[in-house]
Amino acid sequence: MKIVVLVKHVPDAAGDRGFAADRTTDRAAVDGRLSELDEYAVEQALQVVEKAGEGEITYLTMGPEAAGEALRKALSMGGDAAVHVVDDALHGSDALATSLVLAKALGTLEYDLVVCGMASTDGTMSVVPAMLSERLGLPGLTFASSLAVEGSTVTIRRDGDDASTTITASLPALVSVTDQTGEARYPSFKGIMAAKKKPVTTLTLADLGIDPASVGLGAAWSVVEDASKRPPRQAGVVVTDEGDGGVKLAEFLATGKFI
Template sequence: MKIVVLVKQVPDSGAERNLRPDDNTVDRSSANNVINEMDEYAIEEALRLQEAHGGEVTILTMGPERASESIRKALSMGPDGAVHVLDNALSGTDALGTSRVLAAALQRINPDVVLCGAESTDAGGQVLPHMLAERLGIAALTGARKLTVEGSQLTIERQTEEGYEVVTAATPAVVSVWDTINEPRYPSFKGIMAAKKKPVETLSLADLGVSAEQVGWTGALTGVASHSKRPPRSAGQKVADSGEGGVQLVEFLTNEKFV
């Protein structure tokens, strides 16, 4: 089984994140950049599939030169190699352009299963898995909390607010996962050392047959028009209970439409 895991480098969600004032994009240069949290669960699931069914696991990343740090971190968990799509023309690419580039890379690799996080912490769009499946003409099994494989048949439990749905499809397919699917392993010292020697193929837009006009600022169909800092939290309303506290509390909850 050939498995590809999509990995995105994002600013650490535990630290303050900002947008750049000049182009309204995420400021990555001043942030502590890490692997997107959901993608770590996708890596773990890929490794479990490999352990159960054999095959190889490849990391696929689109990003600037510094994204190689996250590639090596991902490889230290156990995957066999990686592909890094690296091109200066990619700066400013939106989700639609990203799906075009990643789809071209996936067509080159031709995997049985594409695994990815259900969303990224820097955008939270949850649209990329669907876009990729559409471009590749394959099934999209999204929002998985459980994945099982029997031959060429994939079955997921899709997490919903009410419980879960059971969805099946044949390979090849795109599967996105939530953090309820497993517990990612920690890289061992042996894994960290081995990651330094694992192959990482670097591809440009030309290698993928994608025009620079279809990506970046020129090809983007969406963008952030303006942004501002979140306003500071205001002081809460205090209720002094002099016998009418319960009534005031109910009135407040009613006005806020909690009851």
């Protein structure tokens, strides 16, 4: 069993995130980390291999040099190797370009299963998994609440508001998982030290045969035209209850069109 897990280095959601001068995410102004939703994908891949008793896990990411931190974090949780697509021309790439680059990179690897998070915590678009399955011609099983592999078949459960659906497909396949799959493990000290010795292969656009003009901000189908910071919060309204507190609260809610 060979599994490729897609991971992304994202700005820490707890930080003060904003835009750079070119209106792309200012990644230099805030600490980065492995996307929390991708940690669930790492965990599910590790569980599949552990249950099978054998297998290889490779992590794949695209992004600047700092994105290597996400690969090392994933490797410290477990797994065998990583691939990092890094190229200055990738800056500002949208979901379409991202799916193109990842599909080309996956074409250089052997895999039975591709696992990714349901979305990244910075873009939160949830479209790259579906785009990738289309580009690769693979069954795309998205928003999995549980994941299991038996022989040459992968099965997921997708939980909706009204019902749960069980979906199966033959391998190779692509699966995106949600945070309902279970908590991801914490890296052990041994895992952190071992991750430093695991191989990370670096690829460029030229290595993948991709024209730089087809990716990056200039090729993006959507751009941010303008952005402004959220205005500071105003002081709240204090309602003194003199026997008519309920009436005052109702009037306040009605004025704000909350009721």
